[in-house]
Amino acid sequence: MSLDPIVRDVVVIGSGLAGLTAAHALRGQGIEPLVLEREGEVGTSWNRRHPQLTLNTHRSVSSLPGSAYPAGTGAFPKRDAVIAHLQAFADRHRFEIRHGVEVLSLARTDGPFAIATKAGTLHARAVIVATGRDALPSIPPWKGIETFGGRIVHAAEFGEARAYAGRSVLVVGGGNSGFDVLNHLSRVETGPVWLSLRRSPGLLPKRLGGFAVHRLSPLMAALPTRLVDRLVGWTQRIAFGDLARHGFPPGRHDAATRLAEDHVAIAVDDGAVAAIKRGRISVVPPVVAFEAAGVILADGTRLEPEIVIAAFGYASALAPLLGPLGAIDEAGRPRLRGRLGETSVPGLWLVGMRPSLTSYFRQARREAEHAARSIARTMRV
The missing domain is CATH 3.50.50.60 (FAD/NAD(P)-binding domain)
Structure with a gap:
């Protein structure tokens, strides 16, 4: 069953900080993506973290593009402040986000990507996976x-x-x-x-x-x-x-x-x-x-x-998505071209999967803007 009869230009998987950043970068290139999110609302994964959680990265480098935390937010924002920040950004930009849609796998032959979900299959010319690093404890x-x-x-x-x-x-x-x-x-x-x-x-x-x-x-x-x-x-x-x-x-x-x-x-x-x-x-x-x-x-x-x-960190949930496309190596790591999220599969990008010296917010923005520019160039050809 097809979830959407048309072929989308870009589908973004995940509506956390990386997915929202990717959607914003794509809009800046004139592309309106469809964002798929398995949870019922933006910020759910953050809400599962313990209530004392505070960012280790400073407020000045830990915000979404063109946004800032309200006056009085601490130097290192707390969990609930981050959740409110994400939700306010999504509300302001009104991206097309479909909640409650869990992506099961990706496939591709000669044409667009086939994105299998529990609700059916979608097709897209390009896919950005932004499901986050902290998927599997x-x-x-x-x-x-x-x-x-x-x-x-x-x-x-x-x-x-x-x-x-x-x-x-x-x-x-x-x-x-x-x-x-x-x-x-x-x-x-x-x-x-x-x-x-x-x-x-x-x-x-x-x-x-x-x-x-x-x-x-x-x-x-x-x-x-x-x-x-x-x-x-x-x-x-x-x-x-x-x-x-x-x-x-x-x-x-x-x-x-x-x-x-x-x-x-x-x-x-x-x-x-x-x-x-x-x-x-x-x-x-x-x-x-x-x-x-x-x-x-x-x-x-x-x-x-x-x-x-x-306290052994997390594993990503990329294997079911990238494995069938040959974009995972023998150690389970994504096959990347460079450091900005471009995979070995043309049209498939990762955003928000790497830590950096600055912050996940900054790194996700660099990756998202690079992906959006590259996708836009491809679509103009």
Whole structure:
């Protein structure tokens, strides 16, 4: 069954910050896209995040094109402010968004893309996938995990910080998700808290001497990656001292390189390191296995946390969409031409899938504008 009898110029999949940015960029090129969104309204995925969530990127680089947050919004906007920002942008621009339409797969022969959804099939000359990086919470298949008698949650399911009062908690992973959780736990009177690390994270303070460090991100983004590696390492040392004295593995000072090559975001401290230095949070070796009563660490130590929070980030949901088109490599990563979202399949683009030194908002805008210009040129031929 065809959901739409005509062939659309462009279909955008997803109406989050990346999808809205893509729709705006296409309109700027004279193209009116159809936006498909599986949820019932804009901002639903943000609404699922824990209520304490605050952006790690500064307000000045974390807004949609031509928009700003209301007066009084904090330097680092909170979850509800971001949701309101997205909804106001969608209301103002009135893009054609079809809610409740879940895309199942993409296919293409010699003609347009066939976009299979639960409601039927659409066709488009070009497709922009903007479903976001944080689609599928990832928990490692630890040995014995099914026997554990405590509670295991992903960082995405963190919930209210006050729910952890008096509880013993093991946070596994020291990336962006892990430090977000730790920052909030540091403000709650919990029981023992442990942080399990495999490697020392790239870590920056949210503020240094009252200055919002992230305001320097546009300057940092213009510098060579290896230089930024050193600058992040120096800033980390100035802000926190020698973290190895507090149990952190030796640092590699490669945070910007990992961001560029492996898409690992730089973590941000907003209270966790101070709690570690006070002994409220203990840094421990990697987790190797679970048992009924607790967790076994790499050095043989056993811990008995009531709650384990897996802070291993997210996996994308791109495989069903890109796999049939041959746009996914053997490791499950998109086959891209360059760094701005153009895939190996002509007419298929990704927007909002890469972290950057500035913000997802800025990176999505760069990718969306590049895609929109390229699509417009193709359609004029």
